Amino acid sequence: MNKAIFKQSNGMYAVNIVSACGVFTPEQFAGLGQAALECSVFRLKLTTRQTVVAVLNEEDLAKLEARLSALGLSVSPYGGTVRAVKACAGNTALCQRALGDALDLGIVMQEKYLGRELNKDVKIAVAGCSRGCTDPLCADFGVIARGRDSFDVYIGGRGSTRKPLHGQLLAEDLTGDEVCKLFEHVIDKYSKLAQPKERLASTVARVGLGEFIPPQGMFAPKQEQSDNEFLAFISGKEEA
Structure with missing residues (x-):
């Protein structure tokens, strides 16, 4: 590194x-x-x-x-590593337009992945709403909040170039923990599929988005999560 x-x-x-x-x-x-x-x-x-x-x-x-x-x-x-994460001021304490805690998730991802060695530099951007102040669609791994602990993920974006490219939607309505789990899946696939020094956007364009789609069962069904939240609420265990 x-x-x-x-x-x-x-x-x-x-x-x-x-x-x-x-x-x-x-x-x-x-x-x-x-x-x-x-x-x-x-x-x-x-x-x-x-x-x-x-x-x-x-x-x-x-x-x-x-x-x-x-x-x-x-x-x-x-050089061949996960770069500093871009995250907007999107959380309930700082931005009135924030739909989810983008800043908190961005900091978590930076602490977990900054410096992870990869085939080529990978840039992460997290935004608290669809305005996308951190340009998540131009990042290798872009995250956009859609609600409380609910995020959509795009991959294969590319900025800072004469040929910018928007990322493609990979997954919807993920929790922050699921976003991190999906990132692990994406960089694992990228490490296996990328040609030497090939940017993630080029790998996605060459092999197709389908190679990066998370396998069935990676994430719990949303209905099951909703049931758990309801049971926690009626039992008086929901966090304030």
Whole structure:
């Protein structure tokens, strides 16, 4: 796994810094600013992937990395890996339009999968409603909330290219746990079916979406889930 540290045209280096889907605590934000001062960072730049790029001289790289670790931050992985997850502010505490807790799910997925080694970079995007502020249809694995703990999943999207491509609907009305289970299924299939250095979008186009459809029985029938929720409610065990 490579680290996202790139030499710039001016001879300095850009370090791509990952937080929890773009969320910082005040202590982390203040600490990053202090670390930037101490490491003679030239500029800090927000990215479209909800990360922060620090531009600095080569001799200060190791010092900055050490400071990031102490703050609970890290350098983003890059090259044949699961990249930093994009998740909108979609949850009941932050966005009035949110249908489901996209931010919470995005953070969970990043904690579980960030840096997982794969055939090619895989990008995940999670949105709290169909407005899709995080461009889930242009991600390798795009998730869109449709209700409380209910998400639709699209795969094979591709952005940041001259030939952008929308993902295809793979599964509907999944819980957050089921989304993670489906992601495991998709990357397992991708690892087996992809040609060397082939992006997921190209693999889906070559072998067909059907190869990635989850097998019957992978997820519990929704009626069964509804019955369980009803039984929990009448027994007084439903969470507040």
